[in-house]
Each structure stands twice: as structure tokens, then as C-alpha cells.
Amino acid sequence: MNAAHHHASKLSRNQGQVLSALxxxxxPLSAYAILDRVRVAGISHPPTVYRALNELIQLGMVHRLQSRSAFVACDHGACNGKAAFAICRQCEKVVEISLSDKDERVLLALSPKTIAAEQITLEIAGLCEACRPAKAT
Ligand SMILES: [Zn+2]
Ligand SMILES: [Zn+2]
Incomplete structure (x- = not known):
């Protein structure tokens, strides 16, 4: 959490509002859901939200979930973005999974020769503990 606080102190007001909403x-929140939540703080233009989101993503403090065009705050305060996500398909709980350099190499190596791999998006869908039906046994 120290790293997060260190980063947080350098955030602009808009970045801080967007990050605390998340x-x-x-x-996960869509950009419009974020806009709804920061309106009380006087932020009312979508481009303002998008700009703050992009800056927070660059800082590794926010991640984009590609499969649902939504955003989540980094579980660790901030990271290098080498992350995968497990998402409960029922309640949308998201757990961030850190990928090691080796994980990343292995995944990039799955790309065929015809596509030069640059970046990975890995999202695992499933059911969280709370949403799983109780076992009959
Ligand atoms: Zn992260
Ligand atoms: Zn769930």
C-alpha cells in the first residue's frame, strides 16, 4: 500500500476522483458508470474521464478488462500491467493475477509465426466461491 500512496499523492484531482470511484x-465499471459516480465531484464530461483513465492505465493503477469494456483499480495499488484477470460471470467479482516474466514468455510463444506477438490479454471467466452452488455431497 505504500507504493500506492506514493503514487496517489502525485495524481491530479480528476485522476484521484476516477481512481477512488473504481x-x-x-x-468493474464502464467509463459511463465512472462518469455517473464522479459527477458529484463536478466532473461531467466523458473526455475528462477517458483522459484520467488513460493516464491511470499508463501508471499501472487502473486496468482495462477487454472482454467487457470496463475498468478496475489495480489490486496492488499499481503494477506493470503484466496481469491477467479471473472474473466471476455472475457477480462480476474480479481477481487480478500477476503474471511472471516466464508466464508472459510462455503465453507470447503461443502466437503463430504469422503474427508477431506484442501483448497479452488474458481473462478467465468462472464462478466465485459465493456464486458457486453448494455441493450436494
Ligand atoms: Zn495491477
Ligand atoms: Zn460471484
């Missing part, structure tokens, strides 16, 4: 949410 941290308070229990689920």
Missing part, C-alpha cells in the same frame, strides 16, 4: 466499486 476502488469503491465492488465490480
Amino acid at each position: 476502488r469503491q466499486a465492488k465490480e
Whole structure:
């Protein structure tokens, strides 16, 4: 958490508002859902939200979930973006999975020769503990 606080102190007001909206949410938020939550703080233009989101993504403090065009705050405060996500398809709980350099190499190596791999998006869908039906046994 120290790293996160260190970063947080350098954030602009808009970045701080967007980040705290994401941290308070229990689920991934679309840009418009974020806009709804920061309106009370006087932020009312979508481009303002998008700009803050892009800057937070560059800082590794926010990640984009490609499969649902939504955003989540980094579980670790901030990271290098080498992350995968497990997402509960029922309640949308998201757990961030850190990828090691080796994980990344292995995944990039899956790309065929015809496509020069640059970046990975890995999202695992499933059911979280709370959403799994109780076992009959
Ligand atoms: Zn992260
Ligand atoms: Zn769930």
C-alpha cells in the first residue's frame, strides 16, 4: 500500500476522483458508470474521464478488462500491467493475477509465426466461491 500512496499523492484531482470511484466499486465499471459516480465531484464530461483513465492505465493503477469494456483499480495499488484477470460471470467479482516474466514468455510463444506477438490479454471467466452452488455431497 505504500507504493500506492506514493503514487496517489502525485495524481491530479480528476485522476484521484476516477481512481477512488473504481476502488469503491465492488465490480468493474464502464467509463459511463465512472462518469455517473464522479459527477458529484463536478466532473461531467466523458473526455475528462477517458483522459484520467488513460493516464491511470499508463501508471499501472487502473486496468482495462477487454472482454467487457470496463475498468478496475489495480489490486496492488499499481503494477506493470503484466496481469491477467479471473472474473466471476455472475457477480462480476474480479481477481487480478500477476503474471511472471516466464508466464508472459510462455503465453507470447503461443502466437503463430504469422503474427508477431506484442501483448497479452488474458481473462478467465468462472464462478466465485459465493456464486458457486453448494455441493450436494
Ligand atoms: Zn495491477
Ligand atoms: Zn460471484
